[in-house]
Amino acid sequence: MSPGVAAVYFDGHHSTPHAVTLKVESATLIVDGVTVNRTVSLHKLDISEALGTSPRLIRFGDGAFCEVDAAGLEMLLGRKGVASRGVVRWEGNVRWVVAAALLFVATLIAAYRYAVPAIAVVAANQVPAPIVDIISRQVMAALDSQIFEPTAVSSERQARLVERFHRVRFPAADPSVAFDVTFRKSDALGPNAIALPSGTIVVTDALVALAQSDEELVAVLAHEAGHVARRHGLRQLFQNSLVALAVTWLVGDVSAIVAAAPTALLQAKYSRDLEREADSYALVALRVNGIPTEHFAAMLERLEHSAEDRGITAGALDYLSSHPVTSERIEHVRQTH
Amino acid sequence: MQPVSASDATDVVSSLPDEAVTRYEPFRFTGTGGEYFRIWIVNVMLSVVTLGIYSAWAKVRRLQYFYRHTRISGASFDYHGKPLALLKGRILASCLFGGYYAASAISPAAGVVAFAMLAALLPWLLARSLRFRLYNSSYRGLRFHFHGSTAEAYRVFLALPAVAIVSLFMLAPLAHHRLKRFQHANAAYGQTRFAFDAPVGAFYKSYLVIGGCLCLYILAGVLILLRVFAPSDPVGEEQFDLSGQSLFVGLVLVMYVLGVSIFWSLMTVQIRNLVWRHTSLGPHRFISTLELHKLLGIIVTNTLGIVFTLGLFKPYAQIRLAKYVIGELSLVSSGTLDEFVAGSQPETTALGEEAAELLDVDFGI
Numbered sequence: 001m002s003p004g005v006a007a008v009y010f011d012g013h014h015s016t017p018h019a020v021t022l023k024v025e026s027a028t029l030i031v032d033g034v035t036v037n038r039t040v041s042l043h044k045l046d047i048s049e050a051l052g053t054s055p056r057l058i059r060f061g062d063g064a065f066c067e068v069d070a071a072g073l074e075m076l077l078g079r080k081g082v083a084s085r086g087v088v089r090w091e092g093n094v095r096w097v098v099a100a101a102l103l104f105v106a107t108l109i110a111a112y113r114y115a116v117p118a119i120a121v122v123a124a125n126q127v128p129a130p131i132v133d134i135i136s137r138q139v140m141a142a143l144d145s146q147i148f149e150p151t152a153v154s155s156e157r158q159a160r161l162v163e164r165f166h167r168v169r170f171p172a173a174d175p176s177v178a179f180d181v182t183f184r185k186s187d188a189l190g191p192n193a194i195a196l197p198s199g200t201i202v203v204t205d206a207l208v209a210l211a212q213s214d215e216e217l218v219a220v221l222a223h224e225a226g227h228v229a230r231r232h233g234l235r236q237l238f239q240n241s242l243v244a245l246a247v248t249w250l251v252g253d254v255s256a257i258v259a260a261a262p263t264a265l266l267q268a269k270y271s272r273d274l275e276r277e278a279d280s281y282a283l284v285a286l287r288v289n290g291i292p293t294e295h296f297a298a299m300l301e302r303l304e305h306s307a308e309d310r311g312i313t314a315g316a317l318d319y320l321s322s323h324p325v326t327s328e329r330i331e332h333v334r335q336t337h
Numbered sequence: 338m339q340p341v342s343a344s345d346a347t348d349v350v351s352s353l354p355d356e357a358v359t360r361y362e363p364f365r366f367t368g369t370g371g372e373y374f375r376i377w378i379v380n381v382m383l384s385v386v387t388l389g390i391y392s393a394w395a396k397v398r399r400l401q402y403f404y405r406h407t408r409i410s411g412a413s414f415d416y417h418g419k420p421l422a423l424l425k426g427r428i429l430a431s432c433l434f435g436g437y438y439a440a441s442a443i444s445p446a447a448g449v450v451a452f453a454m455l456a457a458l459l460p461w462l463l464a465r466s467l468r469f470r471l472y473n474s475s476y477r478g479l480r481f482h483f484h485g486s487t488a489e490a491y492r493v494f495l496a497l498p499a500v501a502i503v504s505l506f507m508l509a510p511l512a513h514h515r516l517k518r519f520q521h522a523n524a525a526y527g528q529t530r531f532a533f534d535a536p537v538g539a540f541y542k543s544y545l546v547i548g549g550c551l552c553l554y555i556l557a558g559v560l561i562l563l564r565v566f567a568p569s570d571p572v573g574e575e576q577f578d579l580s581g582q583s584l585f586v587g588l589v590l591v592m593y594v595l596g597v598s599i600f601w602s603l604m605t606v607q608i609r610n611l612v613w614r615h616t617s618l619g620p621h622r623f624i625s626t627l628e629l630h631k632l633l634g635i636i637v638t639n640t641l642g643i644v645f646t647l648g649l650f651k652p653y654a655q656i657r658l659a660k661y662v663i664g665e666l667s668l669v670s671s672g673t674l675d676e677f678v679a680g681s682q683p684e685t686t687a688l689g690e691e692a693a694e695l696l697d698v699d700f701g702i
Binding site for chain 2: 014051054055057063064065091092103104107135138250
């Protein structure tokens, strides 16, 4: 027979607490109090799982239950009597908990560095071409109404550039992607080029003006073609969504909007990685087609100078930026000669 | 802050003579960070390993931990949701929102249609969510219930917010008042209904305070930025070009994050204190005594803690928040909490509950 343990009994129909003493005698629980007297065979009881030090509940199956503290229950049933599931034993074992914590951090880092980008590649390749077309057309329509104006580049110059670009053979490009070079004027973007997932590459008038040769423009176009061929637009969409989801989950219920800052930081790295990948693609494409890669480096230099002239400078916040530091990119291009 | 709000959206007990002495029965949260960390990390790892399936079991364990450590008058709360019911609800809700995201990715038009369908469904889901959450909460063995009608849910979750937007937020305090009234006045503990008697004017007053503080903060922020970055002399301007830009962006970011934290804390303090001061259960009233600087301190340190520990601080953060928010709530009781009687209501499915969770809807404030 076990020693008596103090508990509180509720009948499930009234909020009245009944102070009782619990005892176990020959596989039977005896509930003994001024207002309550019950005996229930042990195997009919439903005993709540341990949850840290929170009170344990002994349920009688008819809505009635006893609230007893964790130590009291153990005294009542003995260590064996309160044997619990693996999950509870895991929570109780310091070494396993520390191992889980380390695994958690490792999982986060591995997911961020490898799993998320890999999942994004697979997911991006699953998006059917018609949907890619619809998305791209909508983005183009939005850009046309917001920041683009009709181009002022002469049609002969356009035709010459397009023709030059189409003579470039692109390695490992999805045959369903048809590159389509088009021109727009934009004060907001300055010298720039934009690739849409469908294969449309928009070149700004300022970029055409900045380039000193067609080869330099082709080098930039090859970089943009890299974005298209490697499905960077869709991959970025998937990567950013996954990161935003994870950060919201982690920081979210403390304050959802605050989560925006770390999310942007984490996403910026992905963006820089994609830019580097597009650079590498451009270098391969240029070499395969016998175009000196120096054109690319020269164009990057010119872009940086032009940015400086417009008052945009690289500074302490470069880790926030969506592009790698230009000097680093130029160096990369020149090194891989 | 969901587990916290969950346990105290549901509340307390009793009734008796008017002559009875008024007592303050404080709510206490007895959970500890170290203990919850163990539960949390096991929950997370098992959820990852099972590709999210375990998360339904994890949720039940998490809520049971928070409920059973929430105590008043010598007894704790309990959560009765069943993992399988939650899992089913979770799958259905994911399909619903997955469909919406897919539609809006394909075209804005399809997205608008999907959004309209979802919006039309939402009040119904949210009402079911309240019902599920309360039905599965108990104190001293008696379940809570929610009696809000679907028609009223459409009014408070859809019609009034729309009106508030159309009125350029002049009617937002009114919409907020009706929402809180819907939640609190329709809740019941056993057979005893909660009552909600906050005047609409009190919500307008709170909104004025919140809006005033927000305006002051923005004004102060702009003045500081102007003072620090105004080009005072030509030499200074030179320097601004070099490193000033980064500094400027950094400062704006810090002020933005701090501003959001202040706004959220202020909103929580104002509305929570107001709502509970005007909630009663039988002859018992409630009182919540949150203070802005304390809540803000917890929010800011929690966020920093989570960011700098790669998330490992999260369980401690949740416990700290629960301890403070629950600890500041008291029942002003006149008489005993011993005389409540169980009520009855059929059980509901968990679809609404899980839809609300995916939407991050919080019924706390």
